[in-house]
Amino acid sequence: MLVDPDHLTDGEEIVIDTSGMPTSGSIQLVKMDSGLCTINVVDTGTFTRTTGSFTTDGFLAGHTIVTTGFTNPGNNTTKIIDTITGAGTIITVTSAVGLVNESGDGDEQVRGRLTDLGVTIKCVYSKLKELWRSNSTYIKFPFPMVPITDEQFELVSGWNWEDDTTRYLLRTGGWAVKDSGGISTEEWAGIITLGTLGDADQVYFTQSTSGSPENIQLTGPVNQAIKVYDVAGENRRLYLKLFCREWKKSYAFSQLSDIGVGSLTYQAYRFPLANATDVKITTTLTENYVDITAPYTGMSITWLDSPQNELGFTTGAADFHVIIDGNSGTAQQIYEFVQRQLRKATDIDAGGGSQIGSVTGSILRFVGDTLYTYLLPEGGTFIESFLSADKNSLVFTDDLGTERIYPYVSVLVVNFGDNLVGDADAKYWIYFTTTPDGDDYGETGAIIVNDGEDTPAPMTGTIGGVGSISRTFDYDGNTQGGRLIVTPADVNITAVAIGLETGQFVKATGTIAKSKANSISLVAPLERNYSNPA
Secondary structure (H helix, E strand, O other): OEOOHHHOOEOOOEEEEOOOOOOOEEEEEOOOEOOOEOEEEEOOOEEEEOOOOOOOOOOOOOOEEEEEOOOOHHHOOEEEEEEEEOOOOEEEEOOOOOOOOEOOOOOEEEEOOOOOOOEEHHHHHHHHHHHHHHOOOHHHOOOOEEEEEOOEEEEOOOEEEOOHHHHOOEEOOEEEEEOOOOOEEEEEEEEEEEOOOOOOOOEEEEOOOOOOOEEOOOOOOOEEEEEEEEOOOEEOOOOOEEEEOOOOEOOEEEEHHHHOOOOOOOOEEEEEOOOOEOOOOOOOOOOHHHHHOOOHHHOEEEEEEEEEEEEEEOOEEEEEEEEEEEEEEOHHHHHHHHHHHOOOOOEOOOOOOOOEHHHOOOOEEEEOOEEEEOOEOOEOEEEEEEOHHHHHHEEEEOOOOOEEOOOOEEEEEEEEOHHHHOOOOOEEEEEEOOOOOOOOOOOOOOOEOEEEOOOOEEOEEEOOOOOEEEEEEEOOOOOHHHOOOOOOOOEEEEEEEEOOOOEOOEEEEEEEOOOOOEEEEEOOOEOOOOOOOO
16 A cells, blocks of 8 residues: 555656646546566566557556566566557566566566555645645646545545546545535545455445445455445445455454444544454365255245244243254254355345345354354344254344253263173163152162153163163253252263173163263173073
C-alpha cells in the first residue's frame, strides 16, 4: 500500500481531469501491470514480452516501472521507460545499468508503483496538495478535497473519483461527495478487518436483509471502501454483515453491533474477522464430496413455520423451528454437511421457504467434542436421526434460547478371557454390588443392572464366542434398588460369568461412571474338572 505521495506521479499513477470544470472534475488512479508473463531482458536496456502489450496495459514513455520475477537480481529493479515499440511488446528504459541478459520463464512482471495494494486516501490528499502548490494549471481550480480526519474526507467543488477502479484502490478511509450546498450525494465507508485471514480467503458482505452478497475486490484481509449512501435513493448506512467462509476453516462473521456502531458514515471502520483451520472437518476430500456421498446425501435442513416439539430432555420438552435431519450420521458428519450448506449461494431449505446458504447465520459449533446448535432468527435448532453413540455429545438450543440435553447414557464394555470366549455355554451377569434399598450382590434380592434407556433389559446373556460386549446404562434415569436421580452417583457393580467345558466361575467388581469409557474384565480360570457324561 502506498503511503508516500512521492510515489504518485502526476500523469502516471494519478491523473487529474479538469476539462469539465468549473462544474466537474475527476481524479483517477492508474494501476499499470503486465501480469505474470514471459519477459526477456537484453543488457542494452530492453524488456520484451512474448504475449500481450505494454501499451494496452497502460504504460507510456516517461513512466516509472518496477520489474520483478527475474532470476538475476539485477533485473529486478526500478527503471524509467524511454520508448515502447514492437506493437507494444518492447520497453526500452532510459538506463541499462545493472541489467543482465536473461530469458524469462513466465514468472516475470512489469508494473507501475501503484499496485492492487492500493494507496491510502490520506496519501492521495497529500499528493494533491503538492500538485496544487506546484502546478500552474491546477491552482486555477478549487482544491478537490476537505479533510475531516486523516481517515475521513470530502470531495467538493464538483470533484469526484473517475471510476470504481479508482475508488477500489483507495485504502484506510472513507469519503463523501458534496454538492454545492454541502449535501452528500455519495458516501463511502472504509472497511478494514482485524485478525488473521489467509491470503486467498475471500471476504464478502451484504448490505440488507434481502440483498445479494458481494465479494470484496481482493482476497485476504480487507481494506476497501464500500458505498453506503447515494442521493438517488440508496441508503445502506444501517446494515452491514461481513462473511469469510472457506472450506476446512472456521467461518468468520462480523456486523455493525460487533464494533458498537448503529449507523455507518464516511470514515474508516475496523471489524474483527479472523479464521483458522477447522479441525472438525475430517473429510480429506473437497467439499463436493459432501454433495455426492452418503450419509451426507440423505441429510437436510428444514425451516418450519410452526414449532416442532421434542421430548426426552433432562428438563422436559422443548420447541424448535429449525430441524436438521442427520441421516444417522456422526456429529462430525452432520457438522460437515451443515458447513457445506453454508457455503452455497443457493436455497438450502428443504422445506417451502428460502434460505440462501452463504448468508445464513451459523447453525452449529463444536466446543471440544460437543456439538452445539445455535438459536437462529427463526427459532431454535434441533438435530434428529443422529448416531446413537453421539447422543450425549449434542446440546440443542430451543426457541427460547435454552440449552437442552438428553439424560446421560453411560457405556460399559465387558471384556471376556479366552476360556469364556471358547466356551459355548458361557454366560455373564452384571449386578449392583450394593443398592440404597439393600438389594446387594450375595443376597437373595440381588438386582441385575438394566441395559438401555428407552426399553431397559437386564445386563445378562450368553457370551457367544465374542471377546467383548458393549452395554449402556441410563446414568441420569436409572432408579433400580432405590437409586436417587436428583443427584445421580456412580454405580458399583459386580460382574460374574461361568461356563461349563472351559470356563470356571469368575467374579470381578467395578464402577459405572458418567462416562463412555467404563470397562470390566472377566477372565475365568481354565476348567479342568467339569464332567457331564450324559
